[in-house]
Amino acid sequence: MELTSKQARHAATAVPxxxxxxxxxxxxxxxxxxAFAMALALHEGGVFTWSEWAQTLGEEIKRAQAAGDPDTGExxxxxxLATLERLVAAKGVATTELLHQYRDAWDHACDRTPHGKPIELKAEDFGNASSR
Structure with missing residues (x-):
């Protein structure tokens, strides 16, 4: 998905x-x-409303602050990303397990890729991800 300036500005104002x-x-x-573009694409695809997004994002921020997040904006x-993963799972787009499987596979791909080279996700990354 290519993110247009108009779409990005709208999303940036729709979500506090x-x-x-x-x-x-x-x-x-x-x-x-x-991550911003993925959320925008899922919103435009009707997976969630900006109100749902903002509410869930607020809950994720509060949860992180309660766990010690310094809330510096960084x-x-x-x-x-946590909100994106939570809504994707809640809406049945992908399971939490599938999201974790892909995260682990990308971690493995990053670990085996020399610095400065493009990271390529391969089938072997999924096999190793489950045994990590």
Whole structure:
């Protein structure tokens, strides 16, 4: 999915707390932009409303703060990702187990990839992920 500026600005204003400037959302790392784009695509696909998203995101932030998150803004997209995973599982798009399987496979792929080289997910990453 290609994220347009108009879509990004709308999402950034629809969900309170999104780090942004006058042009729209601001990301410190590429994965943050990808997580933002995935949430936008799922919203546009009708998986959840922005109200559902904002409520669940607020719950994730409160949960993290109760566990000691310093709430400096640097962990905002960690909460965004946790919200994305939670809603994807709750809405039946993917199970929590499947999400964990892919996370573990990506971790394995990262571990075996030399620095500076593209990370490629291979079938072997899934086999090793389950034994880790």
């Amino acid at each position: 707390g999104v780090p942004r400037d006058d042009d729209g959302p601001v990301f410190r790392e590429p994965w943050e932009a990808r 962990t905002y997209y960690n909460h965004w």
